[in-house]
Amino acid sequence: MAEPTGQDRTPTVVVSHLDVTYRVLGSGRRGPAAGQGESPRLRRMLARGRPSIGYREIAAVQDVSFVAHHGESIGIIGRNGSGKSTLLRAVAGLIPPTSGRLWVAGEPSLLGVNAVLMNKLSGERNIYIGGEALGLSTQQIRERFDDIVEFSGIGDAVYLPMGTYSSGMGARLRFAISTAAAPDVLMIDEALATGDAEFRQRSAERIAQIREQAGTVFLVSHSNSNIRQICDRVLWMDRGRLIMDGPTEEVMPEYEATQPRRTKASTEPAEPEVAGVERWGGSNRFEAAASATLHSYQAPVEGCFLVSSHRMAHARAAAPVAARLGWPLVWTRPSALPGSAREQLTRLQPGRVVVVGGEEMVRGDTAEKVAEIVDGPVERIGSDDPAQTSAALLRAFPPGDDDRIHVTMPPNDTTALSIGVVAAQHHRALLVADPDQPHPDLLEAVRETAPVTLVLEGGPEDWSPRALEVLADASGRSVSWQAHEGAMLRVARCWGETPPGGRLIVAPINAGLEQLTALAVSGRTGEPLYLVRTDQVPAVIATEIRARRPDSFALVGGVGTVRAEVRAQLGQLLLPEGDGAQPRGEEASATDSSAATKAGPPTAQS
Known part of the structure; x- marks a missing residue:
């Protein structure tokens, strides 16, 4: 066992x-x-x-x-x-x-919720019944209702009896309800x-x-x-x-080895080649990240960060450091080192491997396997608490710009991930803090760094008064708020002072592993990073990209993560104005700010 x-x-x-x-x-x-x-x-x-x-x-x-x-x-x-x-x-x-x-x-x-759902009742009523069975309050179900319907993809059929659904529709709705309560x-x-x-x-x-x-x-x-x-x-x-x-x-x-032999087929769906748009993908997210690393780092590398795909707040704090140092992120599971990670470590020959987080993030025996592969030292930094880990990274790798430190909350939503790009672009540190009670070790690291400003994710309503008080006291100066704009726009506007032309790196906004890998690669190569939806390039982002007049794109993520249509739309952006149709998309406010920071006085820009 x-x-x-x-x-x-x-x-x-x-x-x-x-x-x-x-x-x-x-x-x-x-x-x-x-x-x-x-x-x-x-x-x-x-x-x-x-x-x-x-x-x-x-x-x-x-x-x-x-x-x-x-x-x-x-x-x-x-x-x-x-x-x-x-x-x-x-x-x-x-x-x-x-x-x-x-x-x-x-x-x-x-x-x-299978046991409590009733075919004679509508999908809507079953969502409430299933949510209550999972321990959600009526208000919580109401808040998650639209997400459940959207995730299941049943649309207006939610108001019809479940007995009228196809087996696929019913199964998708059950899955959406079952996972609404985590x-x-x-x-x-x-x-x-x-x-x-x-x-x-x-x-x-x-x-x-x-x-x-x-x-x-x-x-x-x-x-x-x-x-x-x-x-x-x-x-x-x-x-x-x-x-x-x-x-x-x-x-x-x-x-x-015990199964009948079959002709091995590629698990990566085929897609048409698009001139000027290279895909760095694979059959899963580990392979996609490894592909991006393969195309961007030459051996030997000075060092690398071994980061876990579990609770990626730790990796989110490490990614801006990796971008600043030019180090790759090598992804692992807590209890096993994927084959893609073994191949990367063997090829990269890192002079130093920093394991990010405690035993819950990367188990000791997994780290021991890394030590068997590389010649350089393998060290661990941080703990299972992302606040302590981000504080340890701040101490171990002081930022180039210590006037401002970005502070995000633990959940890995698109807002927090996009702030990591801002921190990397400006050579700043990123911390992860509990909005109710920041960890004492994090506060001490802030005091040691003595930034002019702490730039917090969200608005004043997202942080307890006590948290704001101790953070302001630790900085000794001021606390301000991340500029209120959508996550994709925030990233796109990081690159205003970089020269136009060249290659752009593109990653899906909802895929944290691919996005953080792309962030590290962008820091290594100096190529701007842009975020898109998994199924389209929003019109407002297409406008930002066209203004840069890129020569080519590198799209990070397999076809199962970011669709072939996105690759085709990027190809259209390489054509002169008028030679191809603009990618479809909603306006910025509808497309880009669905996971944006909550409203708050934007007293400080990024």
């Missing part, structure tokens, strides 16, 4: 010697077909007072033990009938164990097989968000690519028994 080495890994699910046995009707022996002599025999057995039908037992789960922890994403694999779904239902409390013990922290959610333990049984490639990608991104909030995700899937993209740990089941439990990169090859 795989066990983490960190001291702060809080268990969420403990399964000890679990058995689940079904009793089913019938003896298991084939008999005559119905209507062919069974009735007389049945009458004779009843006459003798004997039971007409016997029982037999099926051991669906046998002696399974494991411990799951906060922040883990665990895949459950195996052939049909191996006990995967039964195990999941037992953990969810839907099937009683025959023997053994189960302990689950919080309320487990097996696609959360449960402590989320269990998904083949949910990602529903819908088109775009919905599967958005589902994967939603699962990543849940993990960032320290939840635990279980995924049963027959798609090896889904398991590899989402899960950092795998349980391999066969005939009810747990065959192997370990990091994804170790279990999957062993499992696949």
